[in-house]
Amino acid sequence: MVQYYSVDAKPGYTSETLDRLKQKSQSSQKEILCSLIADEMAIRQQRIWCRGRYIGVVDMGLGDATDTDPIAHQVYVLLLVSLNESWKIPLAYFFIAGLKAEMKANIINIALAKCHAVGVKVVSLTFDGCRSNLLTMKLLGCNIDNIDDFKTCFKHPVSEQNVTVFLDPCHVVKLMRNTLESKSCITDNEKKVIKWKFLCDLNNLQHKIALNLANKLTNGHVEFKNEIMKVKLATQLMSRSVAKAIQFCQELKLPAFDNSDATIKFL
Template sequence: MKCLLGGKRYGQVKAMKGLSDMGLGSDDSSQMATQAYVFMLVTIKDSWKLPLAYFFIDSIKADMKANLIKIALEKCNKIGVQIRTVTFDGCKSNIATMKNLGCELDDLQNLKTDLKHPSAEYNVVVCLDACHMLKLMRNTFESKKVIHTTGEKSIRWQYLSELYNLQEENCLHLANKLSHRHVHFKNQIMNVKLATQLLSRSVAKAIDFCNKTLNIPAFRESENTIEFIEKLNDLFDILIARSLDDYGFKHPMNKANSQKILSLLSQMNSCGVGLRRW
């Protein structure tokens, strides 16, 4: 993952400045660092996480990222830590890095989502971060306004805008959290909560209510958009499932719910392969 150098403290911005450092013992770099490339160790069965390594960079190529990942896997294995998954956001350089490690994430028909551990006898699964991918989906939806799926079904951003306008004009909310920040999110584009609350089942149900119960003309033919938002909501719940106390799609997969979850994953896979913006 990446994070900017700097932050806020006591109301003032405190900037950190320094040269790029890849930890190779050389201090003759003249390139000013603008980011920190960070490895974070996160446990599967517990609730702690630990910074594993960080490198001050201005930019970093995919082959260098791949080498650093291999080193991290080897060092963890050496002290008895088993790394089962590598999770990252969806930027192009990360996809290229995974290709260098033997994965294939560009060809949706021939996905290869694991890599050979460099010093252990098992494969490591690679996983795009669900929160970041939902934000990218929201950003694409807002930018293109209309997305088409298999079967010429159209998904339209206008229904989200119409719902926001309706609620603002009437000073009410149809059991959802939709606000100006959710529809006009560019100043808070990294805020995950805004994306999850926008592409949520409560928003889908509100659009459906406006269409079928209130019979508002602006919401006619919104069925495909409603279905898509609901499925995105359920898919996100599956991908972040963690606690055994949760219910529905938020409950981790087991024998009782596996068929239902696998069915939705299959539907979303078919839908995702067919998405286009024209």
């Protein structure tokens, strides 16, 4: 018999998820291994009165929100993804107007403790590479400042086992692209200069000769501000094919591509 029932779905840690995971843990023949994913997403800014409470204001799941609470412009979401089966399930969400690293670290530690209590083993954490998340890593116990003592894992708050942190590679590639474009020039570990100019020059050259040198570079890749969230614009730009095209232009001794070795290596 199929059973139907309503779900509370208020901000905070989802009790229905934890109950279902506990049932699964008790009936499963194997250990439940999961990765925890944390992300912030933009939402429409509005305050709504619905069924006796306000929706759309900052709400950390600690009680009913009021009309004096600030309007939220983001939602902070935690998602569990199974590593040894094919499923994923939302664990928690919070309406926020910005979230400090200390609060993120607390939320993650509480989530790990709740998962441990229902028999779920979380072995990794994934989030974007923004500044507040890097600080969250440090607060959790990682060390990403000293290359001689590099540490990308931290101790589970209950089991004391290592939880490994992965920065979302798609977001990291976009950050690399954005940094190079905004700074125009950056240097590598050998103090050689990496230039955004070579990418623009390659795009202009391909437009001039009406031929792409075995790459996908277009105006949209170098003038990406209106589509800054598109991952493929960053990955197609920061690619081996673009590096090979610049190298080809350098070997042809085109003046615009002199001293492009560092940029080629970087791409």
